[in-house]
Amino acid sequence: MRLRLEKRIAVPPRVSLMVAILSLVLAFAVFSIVFLQSGINPLTGYKEIFRLAFFTKYGLYKVIERTACLLPLTLAFIIPVKAGIWNIGAEGQFYMGAIAATGISFAFPNLPMGVLIPLMILGAMALGGGWAAIVGYLKGKVGVNEIVTTLLLNYVAILTSYTLVVNGPWTDPTRVPYSRQIPANGCIPQIGNTGIPYTIFIAIGLAILLFFFLKKTRLGYEIRACGHSPAGARYSGISFLKISLITMLIGGALAGIAGFHQASGVLGRLRYDISKGWGFYGIVFGLVAGLNPLIAIVVSFFFMGLIYGANNLQMSPEIGMKFGGAAVFIGVMFVIFIASQFFLRYKIRWTRRGG
């Protein structure tokens, strides 16, 4: 008997789902080692993760609130990569969005909410998008590697927020590494007393919109053509510079919206640690979702749930997970889910030797 790899011609949805479920099972199995090592029954551990995330009111609300942040970050990865451009810079674009939103609220604190909030959103989109468009321009015009530039610009964006909030112009004198509070007019309201800002609707709406944008519009067609075959796209008259600029602009704007959500809707201020690497989670979520904006909704909700649950195991009195366990959990899950993408591209056959 020996193994043979065959390229898959098409991936049936059934296979994608099976691969996802098996990846999850495998990730759980691997992480069980950590549970066992800490003297916790893995089954109890996983039950607790799910309970905390999806079966407590507080947890569920929190997970939805985070989905509103992660979904645009996931889309920020998906749109450029559909054109073959790897946006590793959602993290930085997220910070720029938060900076823009906060800055606008400080500049016009007296505007009515109905004007100020749209202005903040537009500002966040413009700065996030503009930040990413620098990369899009360099990539499209002279072919500078976008992975390098997006990654490096992340640090510039993060340190910009640092200069602003740590002994900078926006510093809150009473709470140092934070900025002053965003005026109440600039805080997007929350649904009832759930703590979920209305940005969740913006996020889901955008995902649906982008799904149809890619599928039905002329621009979406041009984007997909670039992603599948740069040479073929060029031949049919599609300008890669245009597509590179547009997709990065859209990607950056989406990440900017996430920044607005976090600053205006969740924290009420700009913080130096406003993201916990969420811009990078978006890359993983996007790949797991098969670059499909609709599936991205489900993926970001479910994964943020698992991550939230794992994070809170430490605080759960009956479990008492050691510090750092959640980070291991996230790592194991991401590695296994990304590695399992292999099975979407290939199928494995057993062949009898010489038969």
Place this chain on the structure above:
Amino acid sequence: MEKRPEQRSLWKGIKRGETVLEMKGITKRFPGVLANDHIDFDIKAGEIHALLGENGAGKTTLMNILYGILQPDEGEIYVQGKKVRIRSPLDAISLGIGMVHQHRKLVPAHTVLENIILGHPRAGKVLNVRRAEEELKGLCKKYGIKIDLRAKVWQLSAGERQMVEIIKAIYRGAKLLILDEPTSVLTPPETRQLLMSLKVMARDELAIIPFITHKLPIVLKISDRMTVLRNGKVVSHLKTKGATMRSLAKMMVGREVLFRTKKVEVKRGKPIIEVRNLSALSDKGVLALKNASFSIREGEIFGIAGVSGNGQHELAEVLMGLRKATGGKVIFRGRDITDSSILERWKTGIGYIPSERVEVGSIGDFSLVENIAMNLYFDNSFSRWGLLDYKKIRKHTEEAISEFDVMAPSADTKAKHLSGGNLQKLILARVLSREPQLLIANLPTHGLDVGATEFVRNKLVESKKEKIGILLISEDLDEVLSVSDTIAPIYEGEFMEIVPSEKARRDEIGTMMAGARPKR
């Protein structure tokens, strides 16, 4: 491992003309296709036996079975009367069967010598490079092959690489050599050299060479016998003597094929494009096109004859805007378009059929509908409010598929699943449906089988009636001669002459393609 040397002795003591290998009743099914249907095939020592058939006729399947890559569902293989099972290429090699594939498998960074002895059973643990080199030099001399054994493979041309593969197979003890479309990547002089070497091999070494190709003139020139396949079945076993292009093509295609494309005479109209002193660089940064000047009128086919790599590819790309001109002007309908974008050129009425139909002319992962959209997406009649009218594009696609006889399960099939001929028909349909004023066709029939070639040529000639001007680039001199109204042989980036087809003589054009200046 012990069994293999013993198996090779099967080839001992064979004489010229004896049957050495027989395949009986070979049948192979793939899902939905009967690729080989009870095929009988035999090879005699010392002969060149051509295996003919259109794309998809089952040639490659049959040879893959012989080489052990595929297993037959039914049927038997006999080597010198003894039944054998060939389970893998290793079995085939030990029986003295060698195969040279279309996609060659050499290590570019290694020398020719290293490539040949790489993995050779006799290389053993200690490489006796010197001895191998001596032996190989002998082999090359014997067959009239000029190759520097110390050259790195990446420095070699496609034809030389092919020779390396052949020597490699022979050096490993192949007595039966399977060549898969051996001339598809070769220039005419390289083809000539290859054919000569193969003749010598067949005569001297009792090397037996089934030949798989659809280039009929070559088959007629070199082979002793042939087997013609169609739809997985043997249509005929015959001797080459007495066979004609026409009779063979009829067997392969299943209907009469006209080799002389019917000329359509139309009145030439106004000039469409004028090219003045155009120059361009190749990808390597060398001046590839030098001061080309010509013009094409309505209803004229301007045929550029030349061996690939003489600047004609660069010319086509400059005219389409895919490559920048370093000098000169392109005037289209009186307007200077030298710096226009690719999209502007499509819109203004220039159509391009690229030579790289898989990499450039189509998008493999796109459906046929989306591929047809490659030339429609920018057209306002196919989109509204920024939304593409996929319904209309689908209708358009289905019309193109039926009018151009594209064999595809449906309009949703991905382009990468089409055969070369069907893909080319799709591209042709797409570009012609734009009703261009100027059509640039870069190697439009390269690698196509007889039927598809005839189809494409006829479509080109017919479109003259629509007052289209056509720039045809071809390596096939006969194609250029039979289709064009004006003929321009190109060599090292320069037109040697521009002659009307009435005054063109085949031998003169041929020598000019090789660099001879015209006599004045």
